[in-house]
Amino acid sequence: MGRRARFRRLQQQQQSEGGEDATKRGRKRSAAGWEGGYPEIIKENKLFEHYYQELKIVPEEEWEQFMGALREPLPATLRITGYKSHAKEILHCLKSKYFKELENLEVDGQKVDVPQPLSWYPEELAWHTNLSRKILRKSPQLEKFHQFLVSETESGNISRQEAVSMIPPLLLRVQPHHKILDMCAAPGSKTAQLIEMLHADMSIPFPEGFVIANDVDNRRCYLLVHQAKRLSSPCVMVVNHDASSIPRLHMDVGGRKEALFYDRILCDVPCSGDGTMRKNIDVWKKWTTLNSLQLHGLQLRIATRGAEQLAEGGRMVYSTCSLNPIEDEAVIASLLEKSEGALELVDVSSELSGLKWMPGLSHWKVMTKDGQWFADWEEVPHTRHTQIRPTMFPPKDLEKLQAMNLQRCLRILPHHQNTGGFFVAVLVKNSPMPWNKRQPKLLGRSAEIRDAPHPSPKHPTGGKVTEPSEADSKPLSEVGVVEGIQGMEDADNDGSKRDGVCGPPPSKKMKLFGFKEDPFVFIPEDDPLFPPIEKFYALDSSFPKMNLLTRTTEGKKRQLYMVSKELRNVLLNNSERMKVINTGIKVLCRNNSGEHLDCAFRLAQEGIYTLYPFIKSRIVTVSMEDVVTLLTQENPFFRKLSSETYNQAKTMVKGSIVLKYEPDARKPGTLQCPIVMCGWRGKTSFRTFVPKNERLHYLRMMGVEVLGDKKKERLVLTDESTAGGGPAETKMQAEEASEPDGAAGSDVTTDDGPDGTAGGGTAGDGSPGRAVGDDAPGNGSLDGAAGGDAAEDSSLDGTVGGDVAGGSSPDRTAGGDASGDGMSQ
């Protein structure tokens, strides 16, 4: 039988008989409970099977196992973010409590396996469970565990992430000084990993490196913003470009502009996604080769653009969740070929011990959407030239092919370790790309190599010729990139540094269509708003106030954000070419009534871990018991806290404070990681400004379980809990005895809060009569909705405080786009 005839027969078979077995199989699995009793789709696609059997991506004897694994739902995997020093505590909590509760648990007659750590992920920070998403959401026995996952995901302490998706960032081997570009970053689970790696040393508030996370899809950029915000890093910038022509950025180095070359690039390209069919079951119905044929060109252009912007010695990881060699090895082979030795595949076989994979293919052929196979570009008739491109084939020159070491690519097959399918290749750059040969070698450690424009490479990529970006194709003087030897352009000469304003540029050179983000305005160091802040918080002289910015050029500055020195440099030198969606973390917010206080700005929890090392006053060290009281009560009177706490605060004037818990290694039963919280010292009481999920996180770490109840949260004090009523009333200071003695919050009318919303009247959520504490803005407390304009505040019933929805403000996506359970790729 001819190939075409065989193909047609396969198509017919698929339509007629193919589904029957699968339906039966589906019923059987439903009975087993994994799909919660819902009818399944038919998990059959004969073409898919035919295609991959021909390409031999799976050893013949493993074929049934491979197909069997694809038909099973994908188990959930979770990653504890190693970013915060709290990771160890979470791990402890998971192992000693939540995983213990899963022992001997049965759901729908099926035993739940206790999660196991992924052997190749460092420090037991990633875990594999046999719980599908659906089961986690629906099973009452798993409610507590599910809530834990949701809440800890929101506060950035846990990420539900596919196991295979954790691999690329690990293989990038990120160091805190690396300048990193994540080319196709949304929704951002890998970006989060990269950010965590930058902050591996938590004692450094501003690592030298940064992550620029890009996505072409503007709406998905806001998913990225949400993801990045959970990690409160001043070293992240979200930008919105087509990665295949992402502009070359520049930095001011010693007063001269130099092109920015990245030390690490993640190129996690858009793909046909057939490795995700365990999760995205639609792939079963829709799979054809057309998607991969159409994506190949874009994938190659993105990878080429990445390679151009990689520093010499830098690493780039190319990955897809497709098993298809057209999107995988063909892209890598073509990139290597056009690099003429500038790029090399890295042997990473020893880098993730315990991970199983198949070596990359060196031979493959190309199938058209209607089933015609071609082993050689020469065989492809002209009529097919728009669909099939020469770069889709392996190189014909065997010596060249061998030198590419395509076997160094990794293809992860679902049945090997119960994951999705995935492809990864790690490249290192030895020299400039051939068309950037004038790229000078300059400076020392990182991103210091600049390339010069050059005509585009001639290789066709999926029907299009790879064009260097607009910036690259301009004369050097126009793009501000000048050879070191020939002299450098003055950083100030291009007008992009207009009084520290870098925002939606009135660009003549490059039109950023539809771009309407608020500007990023750096605050001049002599701005009169600084002295009161510096005095009030006794900021250390090393505090880099030049890195503070606002998002408005007019009116009062309400929120102050902070970026690292390096990102400031990037922002100031690229406003004309960059669509920045978001950057910076909020460190200070103006109080509505703050003008009457000694300082108009209160601390913001989002940026407290960055700001705290520079704050030298208004710090109150609190015990674990006090932390519980502060986080579970709306605005506890001073007398509800320990005398030690009160004594530290009693001489302080009203206003924002830092509440700090220091672990005591001599008391191993207590929380062993530090906590820094923003608070308010009122007239008679304290208040904390900690968002809901972060509160719940701290409470859980201290053994206080919070159970979800649609209407109201319930606190359950577990055995380990120290919250047994808080410190004794006898600790109350004599001078407080005359204070009103009602329930928390009853003294509200006596004491204005930071935003002047004192009083027991209407709260931010509009619920009449709810008592608001003396320290007004809603704090996301356990028994009410957040009010006021404290953006970081959120209540337990899911409302997020005030300004989050504000148009193009950097907070506008907070809580918005994120999927319910924080599940990302």
Ligand SMILES: C[S@@+](CC[C@H](N)C(=O)[O-])C[C@H]1O[C@@H](n2cnc3c(N)ncnc32)[C@H](O)[C@@H]1O
């Ligand atoms: C596989 S997903 C990336 C997943 C992401 N790296 C993560 O770990 O969460 C591919 C992303 O590429 C984006 N994309 C598609 N075409 C693009 C292009 N030309 N430039 C930049 N991003 C693109 C899509 O919007 C999508 O968000």
